[in-house]
Amino acid sequence: DAGVTQSPTHLIKTRGQQVTLRCSPKSGHDTVSWYQQALGQGPQFIFQYYEEEERQRGNFPDRFSGHQFPNYSSELNVNALLLGDSALYLCASSLGGRTYGYTFGSGTRLTVV
Amino acid sequence: DQQVKQNSPSLSVQEGRISILNCDYTNSMFDYFLWYKKYPAEGPTFLISISSIKDKNEDGRFTVFLNKSAKHLSLHIVPSQPGDSAVYFCAASAQNSGYALNFGKGTSLLVTP
Numbered sequence: 350d351a352g353v354t355q356s357p358t359h360l361i362k363t364r365g366q367q368v369t370l371r372c373s374p375k376s377g378h379d380t381v382s383w384y385q386q387a388l389g390q391g392p393q394f395i396f397q398y399y400e401e402e403e404r405q406r407g408n409f410p411d412r413f414s415g416h417q418f419p420n421y422s423s424e425l426n427v428n429a430l431l432l433g434d435s436a437l438y439l440c441a442s443s444l445g446g447r448t449y450g451y452t453f454g455s456g457t458r459l460t461v462v
Numbered sequence: 463d464q465q466v467k468q469n470s471p472s473l474s475v476q477e478g479r480i481s482i483l484n485c486d487y488t489n490s491m492f493d494y495f496l497w498y499k500k501y502p503a504e505g506p507t508f509l510i511s512i513s514s515i516k517d518k519n520e521d522g523r524f525t526v527f528l529n530k531s532a533k534h535l536s537l538h539i540v541p542s543q544p545g546d547s548a549v550y551f552c553a554a555s556a557q558n559s560g561y562a563l564n565f566g567k568g569t570s571l572l573v574t575p
Contacts, residue, residue, distance in 0.1 A: 353505070382561070391466070391551050391565030392506070405561050439505055446561050453498075453505030 353442050353454035361460045362430050368459060370425040374442030375452045381423035382451070383415060384439040392439055398423050399446045430461045465489045466554050468566035475573050481539040483569050485552030488533065492554040496563070497526060497537045500549045509550075510537070542573045 354373040362368050374381050380399045384392035394407035398417035412428045421442075427434055437458050441451040467486045475481045483497075493514040498506035512519040512526045512535070519526050525538045539546055549570050553563040 382563075384563075384565075389567065391468075391553075391567045392563075393565070394562035397561050407562055441505075451508060451563070453507070455503065455505045 353440055353452050355438075355440050355454035355457050357457060358455070359458045359460075361462060364430055364432060364461055366430050367426065367428045368430060370427075370438050370440075370457045370459070372423045372425070372440030372442075372454060374421050374423070374440075378442035378444050378452065379421050380443045380446045381417060381421065382441045382443070383423070383425050384441065385409070386437040386439060386456070388436070395425070397446065404446060427459075432461050435459060435461045464566075465492075466552055466564045466566040468550075468552055468569050470569050471567070472570040472572070475542045475571065477544055477573055477575050478541045481537075481542045481546065481571055481573065483537040483539075483550050483552075483571065485535045485537075485566055486533055487535075487554050487564075489554070489556065489564070490533070491556040492564070493557055494555045495526070495528060495535050496553045496555075497524075498551040498553060498565075499546075500551060500568070506551055539571075542571075544573050544575055547571055547573050 356371045382397040383395040386392040396406040397404050401417045414426045417423045437456040439456045440454045443450050496511040497509040499509050500506045510524045528535045549568045551568045552566040
């Protein structure tokens with residue numbers, strides 16, 4: 350049973366560029382949440398997608414956007430990258446929008462130079 | 463605004479002894495608390511949780527205690543094993559006000575033989 354799959358695993362981008370990160374949820378899960386983990390910090394909630402809609406958003410600027418597809422997979426897009434966007438981006442899937450029962454992926458390490 | 467705080471960045475314990483990891487929170491609306499364990503290059507994995515209607519939850523070697531009046535929870539690992547060496551994150555959510563998990567910064571546990 351595949352868990353949460355994130356791609357790519359590592360990425361280097363230049364300041365000002367745009368990036369797209371991808372997430373496939375665990376089989377049977379229909380909800381995807383995205384978190385940003387900066388070095389030495391705990392994960393911070395970016396947003397959650399359920400039924401192809403953004404259901405809740407954390408304290409992140411509009412440069413961060415997302416999408417959920419009919420097969421429940423999701424994308425996180427970040428525009429106009431800043432050096433401070435360098436972080437580990439974690440995707441978590443769950444069922445019915447629950448915060449318990451989360452399964453996290455291994456993350457995408459984004460470095461902005 | 464850090465609503466979940468883990469004030470000990472690191473903890474070292476001998477194998478076989480008890481490990482106690484602490485967590486404080488400031489938001490009285492939190493009603494569900496979780497502990498996650500994270501190894502390097504992996505996503506966080508769920509360890510144990512507790513609802514605010516309980517003050518203790520046990521699962522094998524892991525026990526979580528909740529003191530609502532003090533807004534404090536702790537994770538006890540007995541006996542500690544070298545494989546328990548990882549970063550432990552405390553997280554909290556308020557089910558009636560959203561779906562996000564609020565994480566602490568984590569405590570790095572080292573269990574020595």
